[in-house]
Structure formats: C-alpha cells, structure tokens
Amino acid sequence: MPNDENDEQISDDQSASESTQSDEQNSLEAGGTSGLKSEEEGTSELSESDKRSLQDLMADPTDTQTATPTPAKTGDCSSWENDPRGFAKIVADNYLSTEFDHMPGLVAPEGMSCWSSQPGGKVSDFCYLHYSDGWNVIVSLANIPDYVKARAIAPERKPMCTYSYDCTNTGTLIFTKRGCYA
Numbered sequence: 001m002p003n004d005e006n007d008e009q010i011s012d013d014q015s016a017s018e019s020t021q022s023d024e025q026n027s028l029e030a031g032g033t034s035g036l037k038s039e040e041e042g043t044s045e046l047s048e049s050d051k052r053s054l055q056d057l058m059a060d061p062t063d064t065q066t067a068t069p070t071p072a073k074t075g076d077c078s079s080w081e082n083d084p085r086g087f088a089k090i091v092a093d094n095y096l097s098t099e100f101d102h103m104p105g106l107v108a109p110e111g112m113s114c115w116s117s118q119p120g121g122k123v124s125d126f127c128y129l130h131y132s133d134g135w136n137v138i139v140s141l142a143n144i145p146d147y148v149k150a151r152a153i154a155p156e157r158k159p160m161c162t163y164s165y166d167c168t169n170t171g172t173l174i175f176t177k178r179g180c181y182a
Contacts, residue, residue: 058126058140058149058160073145075167081144084114088127088139091163094175095150096135099161105133117142147178 080087089107096104111130116123117140125142136154143149151160161180165173 058138058151073166075169076171077145077165077167077173079171080167080173081141084124084127084141085112087141087144087148088112088114088129090173091139091141091148091150091175092127092129092137094163094173095137095139095161096131096152098175098177099180100152100158102135104135105131108132 080090089112093104096102108130111132112127114124114127117125125140125144127139127141129137129139131137134155135152137150137152140149147162147164149160149162152158159180159182162178163175164178165175167173
C-alpha cells in the first residue's frame with residue numbers, strides 16, 4: 001500500500017535538489033562562488049564550463065589594443081609575468097582599490113583558481129579570486145606584456161577595466177588605466 005507521506009517527502013527532496021542545482025548554475029553567472037571546490041593546497045577548482053563563463057565575462061566590448069596605445073616598458077616585469085598567481089593578486093588588489101576605493105581583504109584559503117585559456121595550454125592566463133570580504137574578481141593575463149584586465153563579479157558585477165603596466169627598478173608594478181567597460 002503506497003505511503004502518501006513518503007511520496008510527498010521524495011517529491012519535496014527531488015524539488016529541493018533540482019532547485020539547488022539550478023541555483024548553483026545561476027550563481028556563478030550572477031557572481032557567486034558555488035562552483036568552487038576546495039582542494040588541499042588552498043586553491044579552487046572550477047569546472048570547464050565555469051571557466052568558459054568567466055572568460056566570456058572578460059571578452060572585450062571594443063578592441064582595447066586600439067583604444068589606448070600601449071606605452072613602451074622601461075622596467076623589467078618578467079618576474080611578475082612569470083608568476084601568474086602573484087601577478088593576478090596584485091592586479092585584482094589594484095583594481096579594487098583604485099576603481100572602488102575598496103581596500104581588498106585577504107583571498108580566502110580556497111579562493112584562487114588560475115587556468116590556461118587555451119586547451120592544453122601551460123600558461124595560466126586567467127585567475128578567479130574570491131576575497132574573504134565577499135568580493136570576487138576575475139583577472140585576465142592573456143594580453144601580457146601589453147595589458148591586463150580585471151572585473152569584479154561579486155558582490156555585484158562591475159565594469160571590466162584594462163591596465164597597461166610597467167615596473168620600477170626595484171620591481172614594483174605601476175598600473176596605468178586604459179579604460180573601463182560595462
């Protein structure tokens with residue numbers, strides 16, 4: 001004999017599961033972090049579809065190479081260019097502090113994921129940073145040595161900004177804003 005209470009419970013559980021899956025899928029598009037999985041090394045792992053979605057958010061609305069000419073570099077930035085995780089953190093911190101007058105928090109222990117935009121690529125040229133204060137920023141290093149890009153996607157989606165950069169004799173990065181795009 002069927003148990004109506006059990007049938008209702010299964011139906012409720014199934015609806016809740018379907019709702020959670022839908023919420024998780026929409027969360028990343030809205031700037032959430034539900035697609036992140038913690039790893040032992042304190043980094044995040046994103047699914048391939050999440051990576052593609054984040055890369056799509058960084059697509060140029062205009063040809064940024066013609067928007068502002070890239071000035072010639074006077075310093076050696078190769079140590080930064082060869083450290084994508086460190087470089088992405090500095091780019092994201094600069095973006096938050098200069099564009100929003102926001103002193104960035106710490107990157108959460110499981111809050112950074114870097115990957116190559118090219119299948120089978122070895123160079124990490126995209127990074128996703130989840131800060132402990134709730135800000136999430138995507139950084140593109142795909143156009144180095146010419147320029148870098150950053151965009152906040154949480155607590156709400158913000159404009160993407162591009163920056164030229166140079167280094168001082170002591171290796172300090174100097175950013176010059178090229179433009180921001182909605």
